Amino acid sequence: MSQPAVSATPSKKTAPSILELLYKHGTLLAILAVIAYFGITQDRFFTYENFSDILRSISIVTLVAIGITFSLIVDGFDLSVGSTVSLATIASAAALVLYRQEIFVTLLVPLLLGIAVGLLNSLLIVKFKLPDLLATLATMYAINGVQLTYTKGFSIYNDMPLPDGGTAPGKFIPSFLFIGQGELFGVPFSVLLMLFVVIAAHLFLTYTKPGRLFYLTGENREAARLSGIPVNRYRTYAYVISGFFAALGGIVLASRIGTGQVSAGASLLMDSVAAAYIGFSVFGAGKPNVIGTLFGSILMGVLLNGLTMMNVPYYAQDIIKGAILVGALALSHWQKK
Amino acid sequence: MNGLSMRGMEKSFGAVRVLDGVNFDVRPGEVHALLGMNGAGKSTLMNILAGAIPPDAGTITIDGTIYTFSSPREAKQAGIGLVVQEVDTALFPGLPIYENVAADEFVHVKQRPIRSLRQEKERAAALLRRVGLSLPPTKLVRDCSLHEKQLIVLAKVLSSNARYIILDEPTAALSEAETRRLFAIIDELKQQGVGFIYISHKLKEVQEIADRLTILRDGRVVYHGGARSLPLEDIVLHMTGTKRTAAAKQARTYGSDIAFAARGILIDKTGTTVDLYAHRGEIVGIAGLVGAGKTELAESLIAHRNTSGEWEIDGRRYVFSSPYEAIDAGLCLIPEERRKQGLFLPESVKTNLTVRLLSRLSRWQWISRAKEAAEADGLVRSLGVHPPSSTTVVRHLSGGNQQKVVIGKWLNTNARVFLFDEPTKGIDVHAKQEVFSIIRSLADQGKTVLYFSSEFHELLEVCDTVYIMVDGRLLARLPAAELTYEQLVYYCSGGEIHEPASRFRDAVEKNGAVHS
Numbered sequence: 001m002s003q004p005a006v007s008a009t010p011s012k013k014t015a016p017s018i019l020e021l022l023y024k025h026g027t028l029l030a031i032l033a034v035i036a037y038f039g040i041t042q043d044r045f046f047t048y049e050n051f052s053d054i055l056r057s058i059s060i061v062t063l064v065a066i067g068i069t070f071s072l073i074v075d076g077f078d079l080s081v082g083s084t085v086s087l088a089t090i091a092s093a094a095a096l097v098l099y100r101q102e103i104f105v106t107l108l109v110p111l112l113l114g115i116a117v118g119l120l121n122s123l124l125i126v127k128f129k130l131p132d133l134l135a136t137l138a139t140m141y142a143i144n145g146v147q148l149t150y151t152k153g154f155s156i157y158n159d160m161p162l163p164d165g166g167t168a169p170g171k172f173i174p175s176f177l178f179i180g181q182g183e184l185f186g187v188p189f190s191v192l193l194m195l196f197v198v199i200a201a202h203l204f205l206t207y208t209k210p211g212r213l214f215y216l217t218g219e220n221r222e223a224a225r226l227s228g229i230p231v232n233r234y235r236t237y238a239y240v241i242s243g244f245f246a247a248l249g250g251i252v253l254a255s256r257i258g259t260g261q262v263s264a265g266a267s268l269l270m271d272s273v274a275a276a277y278i279g280f281s282v283f284g285a286g287k288p289n290v291i292g293t294l295f296g297s298i299l300m301g302v303l304l305n306g307l308t309m310m311n312v313p314y315y316a317q318d319i320i321k322g323a324i325l326v327g328a329l330a331l332s333h334w335q336k337k
Numbered sequence: 338m339n340g341l342s343m344r345g346m347e348k349s350f351g352a353v354r355v356l357d358g359v360n361f362d363v364r365p366g367e368v369h370a371l372l373g374m375n376g377a378g379k380s381t382l383m384n385i386l387a388g389a390i391p392p393d394a395g396t397i398t399i400d401g402t403i404y405t406f407s408s409p410r411e412a413k414q415a416g417i418g419l420v421v422q423e424v425d426t427a428l429f430p431g432l433p434i435y436e437n438v439a440a441d442e443f444v445h446v447k448q449r450p451i452r453s454l455r456q457e458k459e460r461a462a463a464l465l466r467r468v469g470l471s472l473p474p475t476k477l478v479r480d481c482s483l484h485e486k487q488l489i490v491l492a493k494v495l496s497s498n499a500r501y502i503i504l505d506e507p508t509a510a511l512s513e514a515e516t517r518r519l520f521a522i523i524d525e526l527k528q529q530g531v532g533f534i535y536i537s538h539k540l541k542e543v544q545e546i547a548d549r550l551t552i553l554r555d556g557r558v559v560y561h562g563g564a565r566s567l568p569l570e571d572i573v574l575h576m577t578g579t580k581r582t583a584a585a586k587q588a589r590t591y592g593s594d595i596a597f598a599a600r601g602i603l604i605d606k607t608g609t610t611v612d613l614y615a616h617r618g619e620i621v622g623i624a625g626l627v628g629a630g631k632t633e634l635a636e637s638l639i640a641h642r643n644t645s646g647e648w649e650i651d652g653r654r655y656v657f658s659s660p661y662e663a664i665d666a667g668l669c670l671i672p673e674e675r676r677k678q679g680l681f682l683p684e685s686v687k688t689n690l691t692v693r694l695l696s697r698l699s700r701w702q703w704i705s706r707a708k709e710a711a712e713a714d715g716l717v718r719s720l721g722v723h724p725p726s727s728t729t730v731v732r733h734l735s736g737g738n739q740q741k742v743v744i745g746k747w748l749n750t751n752a753r754v755f756l757f758d759e760p761t762k763g764i765d766v767h768a769k770q771e772v773f774s775i776i777r778s779l780a781d782q783g784k785t786v787l788y789f790s791s792e793f794h795e796l797l798e799v800c801d802t803v804y805i806m807v808d809g810r811l812l813a814r815l816p817a818a819e820l821t822y823e824q825l826v827y828y829c830s831g832g833e834i835h836e837p838a839s840r841f842r843d844a845v846e847k848n849g850a851v852h853s
Contacts, residue, residue: 006833167843170636207704207706208699208702208703208704209695209699209702209703209704210698210702212688212692212695212704213695215684216681216684216688216692218681219681219683219684220678220681220682222677222678223677223678223679223680223681224681225641225659225660225661226641226670226672226678226679227640227662227664227693227746228661228665228690228693229692230659230660230661230663244718286683287683
């Protein structure tokens with residue numbers, strides 16, 4: 001690693017400590033270090049195809065992680081996003097393959113399902129006052145069960161055989177596949193979608209009145225309530241937004257792989273939670289924020305891509321994901337002190 | 338020699354001398370009340386006796402043996418028992434009564450790893466009979482009422498063979514009937530030779546239960562003697578001293594129309610209902626001791642707690658079920674726990690000040706940063722927040738400046754009725770005066786102010802009218818100009834309000850004459 005240029009400003013009285021600098025820019029340094037390492041050791045790393053691949057997978061994680069960021073902002077948590085991704089993947093695939101629907105219904109159904117999951121979560125958490133972790137753990141299992149039950153455990157794909165002997169009437173249509181596989185001006189469409197969502201969510205949370213109220217609700221719920229903020233309404237919105245973005249992620253995932261794989265979103269939960277928590281520390285924000293979440297998912301995406309290239313099996317990658325999440329949590333805890 | 342005695346107790350915290358040569362003693366089979374205003378040194382004295390803090394000087398003798406306690410456990414072994422005010426902190430709610438009663442032994446007796454449940458239950462049952470409780474020992478503590486929990490703590494204290502028991506505000510949360518029952522049990526235990534140290538602000542009850550009185554003021558004993566021979570008024574005078582006179586107050590004028598009224602407001606904790614009203618521009622104090630239910634009333638008025646009742650603001654009637662509705666109608670609360678309830682600590686002064694103004698400062702939901710900064714800077718200037726910058730993070734401000742921010746967030750809103758709950762808590766003298774002048778100027782602008790406090794001097798200084806609050810009830814509405822500090826203490830301690838209280842007036846006038 002390069003020597004940090006701390007000695008450049010020695011006369012400054014309130015020079016931030018190395019620890020603080022590391023905290024503020026540690027994520028960026030880590031991303032650069034990881035890219036440098038894989039670039040040197042792996043021949044295929046610095047290729048257009050590989051970067052395009054990394055960006056596509058990042059785009060899905062980021063969409064899901066933005067939803068989690070919203071639930072974290074209101075001091076909640078949503079564990080059910082992974083299952084919601086799976087549900088949305090199955091729902092869009094089923095709409096296309098089993099029911100021959102066009103693009104509109106294919107997008108609408110999973111998004112509505114995502115919103116419904118969000119409403120269910122907020123019913124349990126806001127109305128019935130269940131602890132968020134446990135409530136969404138329960139919905140996570142239930143939703144996963146729903147998509148497995150619907151498909152009887154089988155993936156949905158073009159020309160799949162049906163129980164009655166025939167084959168499925170519909171197929172993945174090009175306009176749907178464009179979302180996850182198409183390109184505009186040489187950039188994957190899903191990456192453009194992600195960038196649009198990141199910028200819109202960032203502007204919304206930073207510059208608008210409702211964005212401000214989301215943060216205030218999470219920072220001190222009682223003070224927010226006594227300031228006349230309808231805190232339960234904002235908490236409900238946050239879980240609905242979380243469900244919506246998870247469903248959007250599920251749509252992009254289905255489009256990217258071109259099939260409706262069961263439980264496809266399961267691994268996205270950990271990646272996006274880690275991304276959102278890594279985001280706490282980016283630029284020293286100290287709170288959940290969308291730009292940080294983007295950098296968090298870039299770090300996760302690059303790391304996982306490189307590890308795959310190094311032939312680290314996916315189950316061993318989980319060890320590294322877990323370690324990164326612990327590190328991010330420790331960092332955000334340290335910042336709070 | 339029988340009995341407990343503390344001689345020449347001294348204790349300083351830093352430069353502050355909290356106890357200055359205090360003598361105190363308890364005989365077996367008596368109730369000795371220890372009285373004094375907040376800060377008189379009662380808690381310090383009792384903490385020394387319970388082994389929680391070491392004294393600087395002085396000796397503790399119990400039944401002829403001299404002790405120096407270095408831990409609460411040693412005090413317990415010497416026969417001192419403590420029934421704390423918050424009994425829940427002394428019990429394990431998920432365990433049955435008998436395990437709670439025996440809990441101290443689990444912790445301390447190491448030699449007996451195997452317990453006989455039958456013996457333990459029998460022992461607990463016997464102890465429960467001693468404190469007059471007829472509950473099955475297997476009942477879970479969390480299913481017991483507050484009164485029962487208190488007696489369980491008492492039984493627990495007796496189980497460790499305490500001969501001298503400290504009761505700290507034992508009746509603070511009890512109903513009249515429960516208080517009677519507690520007194521009967523105290524009498525019973527007195528017969529068995531237990532000595533009690535009784536701490537309470539409810540002076541009426543003290544007169545009834547106590548055999549002897551010791552009154553502390555500023556770390557010294559100012560009265561020591563029989564309890565029943567001393568009239569209530571004299572107890573109050575000893576507690577407060579006659580040094581202070583009522584500050585000369587400029588008369589304020591306020592409107593004659595009723596701007597705010599609340600009827601049948603339920604206070605969930607005490608189960609009582611409250612009616613109150615205030616004129617336009619009037620500063621109305623709600624005076625009560627700690628635990629009288631002031632915060633509960635304030636939070637019920639803003640509908641932060643579960644409550645019921647009817648509100649009237651400027652002639653319009655409302656029923657509120659959330660702060661959102663109450664604030665929309667023109668109420669606001671400056672809460673007691675400002676860091677926990679009033680501030681967004683990691684945010685800037687600006688964000689905290691503009692939380693209620695965002696609609697006005699934004700167009701199409703987009704906040705205008707320039708307008709927001711201008712608004713916040715204006716408020717910072719007019720409130721005199723120090724440092725005079727709206728970008729400071731609120732966490733780094735002093736208590737007084739934090740309080741200004743909490744108040745400031747309501748100044749440019751449509752709030753018409755301001756509820757201040759202990760607004761001077763934890764802020765310095767200078768900031769107090771600034772808070773008072775903000776409150777006065779609000780009232781002068783025609784806003785209505787309700788001021789909840791147990792700081793009686795401050796109530797008399799700020800308020801036009803004072804409600805007396807005792808045990809979740811408002812007992813009287815009195816003009817502040819006709820009240821003295823001693824009267825206020827007397828009324829809030831449970832003294833009869835319609836008794837002629839001329840003795841206080843005499844004392845104050847005498848005192849005033851000396852000073853002038």
